Amino acid sequence: MSDIFQGLNESQKEAVTATEGYIRVIAGAGTGKTRALTHRYAYLVEELGISPANILCITFTNKAANEMKRRIKAMLGAEFDTSFVATLHSFCTRVLREDITKLFYPDNFIVLDNIDQKKILEEVYDEMGIRMDTASFKFMIDQIRYYKNLLTYVEYLSDPGFDYSTLTSKVQSEEIMYRYIKKQRKYFGLDFFDLINFTIYLFDHYPDVLLKWQNRLCYICVDEFQDITVKEFKLIRRLSEVNQNLFVVGDPDQNIYEWRGANMDVIVNFEDWLNNPWFQNQLNLKARDIVLDRNYRSTAQILQVANSLIEKNRNRVEKQLYSELPQGEKVRFLHAKNDKEEIKYIVTQIKAHVENGGKYSDFAVLYRSNYVSRFVEQGFLGDNIPYTVYGGVGFYERAEIKDVLSYMRLIDRPEDDLSFRRIINVPRRKIGKTKLRALSDYAESHRTSLYEALRALCDTETFRGSKAREFVDKVEGLRRDAEELSVSEILQKILSVMEYELYIRESGDIERLDNVTELLRSIVTQENEFGEHLSLTAFLQTITLLRDSDAEDTNDCVRIMTIHTAKGLEFDQVFLVGLTEGIFPSARSLEERQEEALEEERRLCFVAVTRARQKLFLTESEGFGVKGFSKVPSRFIFDIDPEYLEIIGQIPEELQAEFKTQSKVFDKTQPSVCRVGDQVRHKVFGEGMVEEVDEKNRIYYIRFVNGRKPIRWNYKGLSHIFT
Numbered sequence: 073m074s075d076i077f078q079g080l081n082e083s084q085k086e087a088v089t090a091t092e093g094y095i096r097v098i099a100g101a102g103t104g105k106t107r108a109l110t111h112r113y114a115y116l117v118e119e120l121g122i123s124p125a126n127i128l129c130i131t132f133t134n135k136a137a138n139e140m141k142r143r144i145k146a147m148l149g150a151e152f153d154t155s156f157v158a159t160l161h162s163f164c165t166r167v168l169r170e171d172i173t174k175l176f177y178p179d180n181f182i183v184l185d186n187i188d189q190k191k192i193l194e195e196v197y198d199e200m201g202i203r204m205d206t207a208s209f210k211f212m213i214d215q216i217r218y219y220k221n222l223l224t225y226v227e228y229l230s231d232p233g234f235d236y237s238t239l240t241s242k243v244q245s246e247e248i249m250y251r252y253i254k255k256q257r258k259y260f261g262l263d264f265f266d267l268i269n270f271t272i273y274l275f276d277h278y279p280d281v282l283l284k285w286q287n288r289l290c291y292i293c294v295d296e297f298q299d300i301t302v303k304e305f306k307l308i309r310r311l312s313e314v315n316q317n318l319f320v321v322g323d324p325d326q327n328i329y330e331w332r333g334a335n336m337d338v339i340v341n342f343e344d345w346l347n348n349p350w351f352q353n354q355l356n357l358k359a360r361d362i363v364l365d366r367n368y369r370s371t372a373q374i375l376q377v378a379n380s381l382i383e384k385n386r387n388r389v390e391k392q393l394y395s396e397l398p399q400g401e402k403v404r405f406l407h408a409k410n411d412k413e414e415i416k417y418i419v420t421q422i423k424a425h426v427e428n429g430g431k432y433s434d435f436a437v438l439y440r441s442n443y444v445s446r447f448v449e450q451g452f453l454g455d456n457i458p459y460t461v462y463g464g465v466g467f468y469e470r471a472e473i474k475d476v477l478s479y480m481r482l483i484d485r486p487e488d489d490l491s492f493r494r495i496i497n498v499p500r501r502k503i504g505k506t507k508l509r510a511l512s513d514y515a516e517s518h519r520t521s522l523y524e525a526l527r528a529l530c531d532t533e534t535f536r537g538s539k540a541r542e543f544v545d546k547v548e549g550l551r552r553d554a555e556e557l558s559v560s561e562i563l564q565k566i567l568s569v570m571e572y573e574l575y576i577r578e579s580g581d582i583e584r585l586d587n588v589t590e591l592l593r594s595i596v597t598q599e600n601e602f603g604e605h606l607s608l609t610a611f612l613q614t615i616t617l618l619r620d621s622d623a624e625d626t627n628d629c630v631r632i633m634t635i636h637t638a639k640g641l642e643f644d645q646v647f648l649v650g651l652t653e654g655i656f657p658s659a660r661s662l663e664e665r666q667e668e669a670l671e672e673e674r675r676l677c678f679v680a681v682t683r684a685r686q687k688l689f690l691t692e693s694e695g696f697g698v699k700g701f702s703k704v705p706s707r708f709i710f711d712i713d714p715e716y717l718e719i720i721g722q723i724p725e726e727l728q729a730e731f732k733t734q735s736k737v738f739d740k741t742q743p744s745v746c747r748v749g750d751q752v753r754h755k756v757f758g759e760g761m762v763e764e765v766d767e768k769n770r771i772y773y774i775r776f777v778n779g780r781k782p783i784r785w786n787y788k789g790l791s792h793i794f795t
Contacts, residue, residue, distance in 0.1 A: 075147070076115050084108040087362050088115050090319070091291065094312075094359040096342045097321040100393045101378070101682035102369030102642070105321050106136075109295060110143040112319070113157075116291055117148060126290040129157045130308065132299055136640070137162070140295075160304060164267040171274060171281045175230035182261040189213055189263060196251045202244075211579055212248055219249050220265045221303075226273040229257050272307055286314035297322030299334045305345065313353050324388045328636060328676045330668065331661070340389060367393045367682075369642055371400025373716070374681065374688050380713045382678040385671045393682075401687055405709060407721035408693035410597075415451030417720075418647050418691065422457060422630065425645070432458055436643035437632040438680045440656035442583060443467070443590035448632055448649060450594075458629035463637035468615065472576060472584040473591055477615065479566045480559075483550050484608045487521040496526075499575040501539035510534050523547070546570060559611045560595045582660070593696055635680045646684035648677075651692040651706040653731060677708045690717075694727065704731040 087097050087108045099105035116122045131137040141154040169179050190209050228234040239250035275282040292312050297320040312318040327336035338345045343359040375393045408414040446467040452459045478491035515525040530540035546569050567573040576585045599606050657673035695703045704727050750762045760776035774783050
């Protein structure tokens with residue numbers, strides 16, 4: 073008993089010994105929740121004598137599950153069975169291995185990963201004669217995921233007599249989904265969404281299977297409960313109905329995944345959700361609350377900033393993080409005149425620390441969106457600061473950046489075969505392996521470049537049916553224009569004339585467009601600072617030198633990453649950069665989800681702040697921002713009580729006034745003016761009726777006459793849609 077309680081504070085001890093009933097633990101950042109979870113597990117086994125076969129502990133990542141298993145085995149022995157410490161997908165796989173035969177699937181079904189999904193889509197695309205590229209794979213996988221939320225597909229996948237020839241559509245995306253489903257059934261493969269959906273369907277239609285698992289699982293624990301979806305909660309709640317022992321741990325202030333389905337209201341109003349009317353088995357359940365608020369990670373100065381920031385949110389469970397660690401240094405906020413000054417300050421702080429005996433790995437640089445890394449990477453490369461992009465790829469290594477730079481190189485040097493090979497089919501121009509082989513043979517025999525070979529052969533029979541002539545004409549036009557245009561204008565021409573921007577937009581991956589936009593913004597800034605005409609050749613040489621000077625990979629390097637990637641990590645010193653209104657909080661998120669998005673963005677900022685152990689730096693700079701606005705400090709800076717900040721740099725009064733204007737623009741809302749059943753008219757689609765109003769996400773679903781399904785529109789689009 074003493075070993076189990078060793079090192080625990082009173083709140084943690086309370087959580088460890090709270091074994092019976094429905095219990096909600098609100099565990100703030102850095103409060104030792106994993107320690108409490110593992111010690112509670114050991115308490116159940118050693119002191120209550122519960123078998124590990126009767127304890128289910130759900131985590132949301134394999135990394136978290138493995139860490140819990142490691143700690144449990146360190147306490148109870150290496151031979152200890154921790155197979156029920158698992159992700160929800162792993163648990164569902166185990167359920168299905170036992171009973172999926174009832175759904176006419178073999179128990180050795182295949183679990184499909186992303187690569188498997190792509191391979192199935194490749195088969196479908198090939199059958200339908202559709203171009204194959206990474207962008208359309210991602211888009212279709214997202215569409216399939218959305219379709220599978222409906223759950224109805226499980227019914228016919230598990231019906232051995234279902235006639236799959238009835239699954240057909242004239243809408244291309246729907247036809248792709250139907251063919252994907254058919255092939256999935258043929259291979260007896262289930263993807264991650266299927267694992268949960270099939271388990272729910274199995275429990276719904278075979279009560280004996282559900283009862284077996286309800287009786288088996290005497291104690292259920294769920295970690296990171298703030299990230300749970302409604303579907304996942306329904307599954308877990310049903311499993312707990314017999315023994316009624318459900319222990320959930322999470323922090324509403326760290327919910328940063330609402331955009332992908334997490335519903336933090338489940339943890340905020342836990343008892344109400346336990347007794348939701350859509351549960352057949354109404355039990356009038358009561359929940360007990362425990363709060364972990366002693367932080368073991370950060371200094372008191374950092375926690376003051378975190379508390380001051382997050383208390384501006386309304387949808388949360390009230391708590392104040394505190395620490396018994398030393399007070400520490402004040403959090404510094406830098407307002408710089410431009411991003412060069414911003415990165416210079418960061419580099420200076422890092423170099424001073426290393427010169428005093430510290431390590432580069434003591435630092436992390438965090439940002440809201442991937443494209444913000446551009447000025448950080450450029451600054452680090454220029455000053456030989458070793459770094460690694462954690463959980464991602466460097467800015468200049470991203471596919472879309474490589475693509476547009478390859479176009480620019482081909483315009484500057486048509487003999488660049490590497491660039492030609494990269495972009496000749498991006499977007500697709502029906503120039504496949506056979507045609508490329510013909511180009512290579514011609515280029516080799518005539519001692520010329522692939523592009524010159526294409527110029528010579530584009531009108532021949534070999535290239536009939538392709539877009540070879542169109543490509544050559546466009547490149548020649550861009551080469552002529554390049555003599556008179558600035559580098560930024562050349563890039564804009566590439567995006568429009570070569571239809572690369574359209575290609576990205578059609579993929580549905582807006583982050584890729586953000587990266588290209590950031591490259592364009594950086595070029596405009598460079599042109600303004602250059603003082604004379606910046607040639608395309610000079611620009612490309614600068615980019616090449618930057619990339620070639622990349623420091624050797626080393627463990628002692630600065631970690632740079634998005635805040636989403638940093639979730640669950642901690643660092644001695646943290647720079648939170650790019651704190652600019654419209655970037656953080658994201659203007660796009662605010663437009664789409666308004667108040668809900670603002671609170672989630674603030675929670676994301678809270679997560680970033682609480683990654684720091686000893687020092688925290690908040691930075692932003694003036695310059696060109698999103699949507700043509702000037703860059704102004706993020707509202708999150710103004711959310712923090714200024715007495716908790718050491719402010720470096722003066723924010724001009726005109727920028728403060730500009731901030732008020734911008735925040736109103738980004739916050740602009742349009743109240744719902746239609747209700748379900750209202751008749752509407754569209755200038756193209758004609759008469760229609762509102763079938764559904766999504767108040768939370770500010771969406772209308774409207775079915776027009778002869779429409780096969782409702783069309784989705786944002787509130788803000790009403791003025792453009794209706795006449």
